[in-house]
Amino acid sequence: MLETLHGVAVYHCSPEGEALATERDATDVLGEVYLDNPDLLAIPAARLTGDFFRLESGVAGALTQKFVQYGLRVAVLGDVSAHLEASEAFAAYVRECNRGRQVWFLADRAELVRKLGDTTGTARPTG
Template sequence: MEIVTHLIDTIKIAEVISDEMIIHTTEDSLDLLGNIYYQGFDKVIIYEKNITPEFFDLKTKIAGDILQKFSNYRVSLAIVGDFEKYESKSIRDFIFESNNTKHVNFVNTLEDALKRLGN
């Protein structure tokens, strides 16, 4: 796992890069969040491929548990990926509502993530 730093004005954004899945469980997300938080990052970018597929099945409640951790630490998150493949109305509604709150963002590109988190 590699963490790339992006600075936009005074906002320090961590881009988490890995070829492997990083978040399998809520505890994994808490470990990552703690690592990022204590390094002084304000916001985090992670890729869809690094998150367990169960995250995108809302019945598992993993998404809610993980996103609650980010909310508790007041760390904004952008998840970069192709979300059009999810056909479930509930996940599409969840993504739509998350993007409206701007604390959690589901975006297609790194550039979109930086734009959303840089505000």
């Protein structure tokens, strides 16, 4: 589903879709959203495999890098608190991501709306 929030075209991935676990999965998503030309991809945390939340697996970096390479920002929406508690490294990664503009970890759509509203004017990529 595509919607515009604070001037940003956001594509919401379905929570019922296939798990996103590999770069190939990311490429498939890029193909799905290509014609909609979104600025930001909102991915339900439930679509991500356990390896995503284990930084040493490299899955989080590979997936987010693939999306960002193709000009998409990423917002992972959902409760990741169990993963934050289980790994200080992942908690630090989330804190650092949320300070930036490319990858965010947010509780839900409402928090995404607030984040985009707080960053309007600086959040939208140029190009």
